[in-house]
Amino acid sequence: MASIAFLGAGNIAQAIMGGLSGDNHELYAYDPVPACRDAAAAIGATITENNKDAIEQADVVILCVKPNVVPDLLVEEAASLREKMTISVAAGITTQTMLSAIGDSAAVVRCMPNTPALVKAGMTALFATPGVSDSQRDLAQTILSAVGKTLWVTDENALDAVTAISGSGPAYFFLMMESMIAAAEAEGLDADTSRQLVIQTALGAANMAHSSDDEPAQLRINVTSPGGTTQAALETFESLGLPDIVRKAVNAARVRSEELSQS
Ligand SMILES: NC(=O)c1ccc[n+]([C@@H]2O[C@H](COP(=O)([O-])OP(=O)(O)OC[C@H]3O[C@@H](n4cnc5c(N)ncnc54)[C@H](OP(=O)(O)O)[C@@H]3O)[C@@H](O)[C@H]2O)c1
Missing domain, CATH: 1.10.3730.10 (ProC C-terminal domain-like)
Structure with a gap:
């Protein structure tokens, strides 16, 4: 069982939370949009007052905001994220961008799911930075497996080709x-x-x-x-x-x- 925080509770976050809801995980979520908070609560997530409160409760944090929101979010929450594993689903945000904000040795996973995740038939490719332990890697895979199949890539640049195949x-x-x-x-x-x-x-x-x-x-x-x-x-x-x-x-x-x- 893991404690998982979702920063952003829109489409992809709700899909992942839905996939995980039958398993014995503790889910936390924050989103500025009331309808997204209500949907996350209906799935079984505890809604927090802000992102920081969600992060504090969690072992793993999933960034489920639009890519343009990620840089500011990383700057705001860098200190709280440093001790956690951070998984980003944001298209085009590199792990270098994330490590620069959070810290070079942070545990960061970048992944590229696709829209069939919404019906639990997704395909997600994942890439892990060296700071990710074997057990964190297993946990990241378990989380994304809740919405479909997963595979790991060892070269982050491969995510561009992955985006062109399974993403689009x-x-x-x-x-x-x-x-x-x-x-x-x-x-x-x-x-x-x-x-x-x-x-x-x-x-x-x-x-x-x-x-x-x-x-x-x-x-x-x-x-x-x-x-x-x-x-x-x-x-x-x-x-x-x-x-x-x-x-x-x-x-x-x-x-x-x-x-x-x-x-
Ligand atoms: N949907 C997919 O199948 C899919 C596939 C691959 C990758 N992705 C990636 O997943 C990410 C999210 O996509 P989505 O389709 O789930 O988007 P979405 O439905 O718009 O959900 C994002 C949510 O984050 C909220 N948000 C904005 N700023 C925030 C902040 N500072 N803290 C917390 N929440 C905040 C947004 O609120 P506002 O509307 O007020 O901004 C919105 O409710 C994107 O980066 C995208 O690249 C999605």
Whole structure:
């Protein structure tokens, strides 16, 4: 059991608190927005008067504020954070920025969750600074595992590529779904039928890829009969350059993530 403080109790904080609520942890939270405080209290968190009071109660502090709020928050709470493990979910805030404020040997974990965390199907990559002990590392992993899968990266720069894949990736799949729904309607299906067919197909394909020992490429080959309908569609995707489009889009997201980390 751990005492966990959430600084900021918005979307991602509520998702993580919700995931942890059945486990035997003590949750504390502060947020200036009454609706967020009420939501956190409903999940079972103790609401404090300010961030400092939340930090004092906790072994681990999770920064769940927007990235632009983090620098001031770190300056205000640096002394209280020094003795704790601090986990940041804020996009683009480097551990160097955090260690500069809190102290070079502080225990800091930077992670990048994604929006499916809101339905406990998230993917979170984590990076730990040398000040993080093995037990703190396990605790950070346990906390983020409450909203989905986790993995560790040993090079912080990899988080830019992670952001371009799993961070922004849900939107790529949503775009594919949107495009398929529009295509279904263009072929004469009504909107509700189109939506049902596309979303269940996306879910089924993701479940197959998740549960199978085969790579996605093999699963694609398995469902593509020579001369059939699937082959006709896949040849069209290929000839119009879909793999290259995906490669360029992911690269653009990775470059933008680097720019945001440096700004
Ligand atoms: N949502 C996701 O799926 C997701 C995924 C990956 C990473 N993240 C990261 O998670 C962080 C939070 O995102 P979110 O979507 O949860 O944002 P959010 O819903 O806006 O929640 C942030 C909350 O923090 C409050 N806040 C502002 N200043 C504060 C302070 N000094 N102390 C305590 N709370 C304060 C905000 O209040 P005000 O509205 O009044 O400012 C807001 O209620 C961001 O850094 C984002 O990069 C989110």
